[in-house]
Amino acid sequence: MPKAAAPLTNSPEFTVSELSSALKRTVEDTYGNVRVRGEISGFRGPHSSGHCYFSLKDESAKIEAVIWKGVHGRMRFKPQEGLEVIATGKLTTYPGSSKYQIVIEAIEPAGVGALMALMEERKRKLGAEGLFDEARKQLLPWLPEVIGVVTSPTGAVIRDILHRLEDRFPRRVLVWPVKVQGEGSAEQVAAAIHGFNALPVGGAIPRPDLLIVARGGGSLEDLWSFNEEIVVRAAAESMIPLISAVGHETDITLIDFAADKRAPTPTAAAEMAVPVRAELMVEISGFERRMMLCWQRGQESRRNELRAAARALPDLSELLAIPRQRLDGATASLPRALKANTHAHHRRFAQASAGLTLRVLRAQIAHATQRLTVSGERLSLSARALLRQRRDRFTGLEARLKASKLANAQAQRNAITRDRERALRLTERARRALTTLVQRQQARVQASSQLLGALSYRSVLARGFALVRDEQGAALHTAANIGAGARLSIEFADGRVGVTADGDRPAAAREAKPASPAAPKKATKIDQGSLF
Known part of the structure; x- marks a missing residue:
């Protein structure tokens, strides 16, 4: 067999x-x-x-x-x-x-539990750094001139704050519009806090005396921007006193611990920022009345003291009696004193004029001339000595400058040499990298070529199979699709051959199959399947 x-x-x-x-x-x-x-x-x-x-x-x-x-x-x-x-x-x-x-x-x-765990972990970390210490918190100004508000410009929060300030004590308000939730909101809030702190005092835009960071209520996910580390650090670094008014009274965020004051609601933050003007007016009126009463009592007390002092003082004629006698005595002795003073000055002038002769003046002039000559010679010697010292100093500086120039030039040459060597090393590395990249691309192209050859039907033809096509060039998969006398094209690995189909041959082969053992070699057809 x-x-x-x-x-x-x-x-x-x-x-x-x-x-x-x-x-x-x-x-x-x-x-x-x-x-x-x-x-x-x-x-x-x-x-x-x-x-x-x-x-x-x-x-x-x-x-x-x-x-x-x-x-x-x-x-x-x-x-x-x-x-x-x-x-x-x-x-x-x-x-x-x-x-x-x-x-x-x-x-x-994922979920509120994870957010709470993350919030607690972040709170412990920032608390360990001292950002929540009470010692570093600032006192709020009693009556700020300018209030900076960091919030959304389109929400109800800013309207509540402005309305509350208008009712209590109108102040100038600067609003820095930001996103209060979503992607990028934390960066905007931190940038607003840093921006208000960067405003110069007395600039075109007034620097706020107080900051309010406000947002309405919401879920933990909605308020998460105010738990971000960048916002907490910005609030802790603020040199302007800051009030945190995020969410409702039950909402807790990390900025509340870093802020100088926490307000349960944005409206409460406005109430903390300024006092009530009507109450201040009543208080000032009370102070005014108390001040007037104190002044009146003080004036009455001084008037009584003045009256008591006036009763204790002596009479005016008694106070001036002794000074009047002294004045009369001085008046009587003044003519004699003037005559004696005039005689004394006349004697002094006469003594001085006796010593001012022509010989004395000439001697003094000669002495002064000699002193001037000696001073001129000393000045000339000093000038020459000073010039010589300056010349020696400049010569030394010139030598040091030349040495410094030579050292600097040598250092520059050494730096250029090092840069040249570094450039050569980088060039060699770039050449090796380019070579490696080209080799990888070549290997990739070669692998793709091998894969293409493995998947191509021509490699199947090279193993001894053939591809049968009809007159239109379409591939034929079964013998039932071939009629008697049909023109066919059979493609082998080395070329194509045109043939004509015999319609009776398949049936004859099926009838002769049990009679002859050699018939299967002629009549067996191999089902090639689809090559595509």
């Missing part, structure tokens, strides 16, 4: 790398953007490379997760061990271990 022929198949062969690449493309194309909810497991902080590797799990399954270094640096919410989160990213495979994983692009806590 003849040996049974080996089963023939048209299934293509794949290498392990080709199969892994095909699976990777299929997974990434199908799950290009997914949101997964699960608990973070195995998180030990960023790797030394900056990437984060951990797992997401639930009650019955687990999936590996990775966050690249650049994405982790931009994340507002950082992953923590045991926290339930919602991760957004894409699925991919890792061919090195034949497993699939999710590459996370964004992460957010």
Whole structure:
């Protein structure tokens, strides 16, 4: 009996790398953007490379997760061990271990419980840094001239604040419009607080004496922007006293602990900011009456003291009697004193004129001339000595300057040499990198060419198969589609052959099959299946 022929198949062969690449493309194309909810497991902080590797799990399954270094640096919410989160990213495979994983692009806590846990953790961290200490809180100004408000310009909060200020004590209000929830709201609130603090005193825009950060009530997710670390630090660093008025009285956010004062509602913040003008007017009127009464009592007391002092003073004639006698005596002795003073001055002038002769004057002139000559010589010698010292000093400075120039030039040459060597090293690295890149692209093109050759029907023809086409060039799969006398084209690996179909041959072959053992070789047709 003849040996049974080996089963023939048209299934293509794949290498392990080709199969892994095909699976990777299929997974990434199908799950290009997914949101997964699960608990973070195995998180030990960023790797030394900056990437984060951990797992997401639930009650019955687990999936590996990775966050690249650049994405982790931009994340507002950082992953923590045991926290339930919602991760957004894409699925991919890792061919090195034949497993699939999710590459996370964004992460957010799942549910109120996770947010509360994160809030408590952040509160402990910032409290340990001293941001919530009572010692660093400032006193609110009693009557601020300008009030800065950080809130949404379209909500009811700003209208409530302005209305309450108008009722109690109208003040100038500066509104910094911000988003109070959603993406980017925390950055806007922090920027508004820093912006108010950066205004100069006495500038075109007045610097506020008091800040109010306000928002209406809402859920924990709606108020989460005021729990962000950037907002809490901005409130703690504010040099302007700040009132936190976020949510209702039962709502607690981290900015409440960092602010100088917490108000249960925005309206209460306006009441804390300014006193009631009518009450102040009544209080001032009372102070005015008390001041007038005190002044009147003081005047009456001084009047009584003056009267008592006037009664105790002696008579005017008694006070002036002795000074009047002294004046009369001085008047009587004044003519004699004037005559004696005139005689004394005359004697002094006569003595002085006796010494002013021509010889004395000439001697004094000669002495002065000699002193002037000596002073001129000393001045000339001093000038020459000073000039010589300055010349020596400038010579020394010139030598130091030349030495410094030479040293600087040598340093510049050394720097240029180092930069040239660095440029040569970078050039060599770029050349090696370019060579490596070209080799990788060539290997990729070669692999694609091999894959194309493996999937092409011509490789099947090279193994001994043939492709049958009709007159229009369409491929034929079954003998039932071929009529008697039909013109056919048979394509082999080395070319095509035109043939004419014989309609009776298949039937004759089926009848002769049990009679002759050699008939199956002539009548057997191989079902090639679809080559496409």
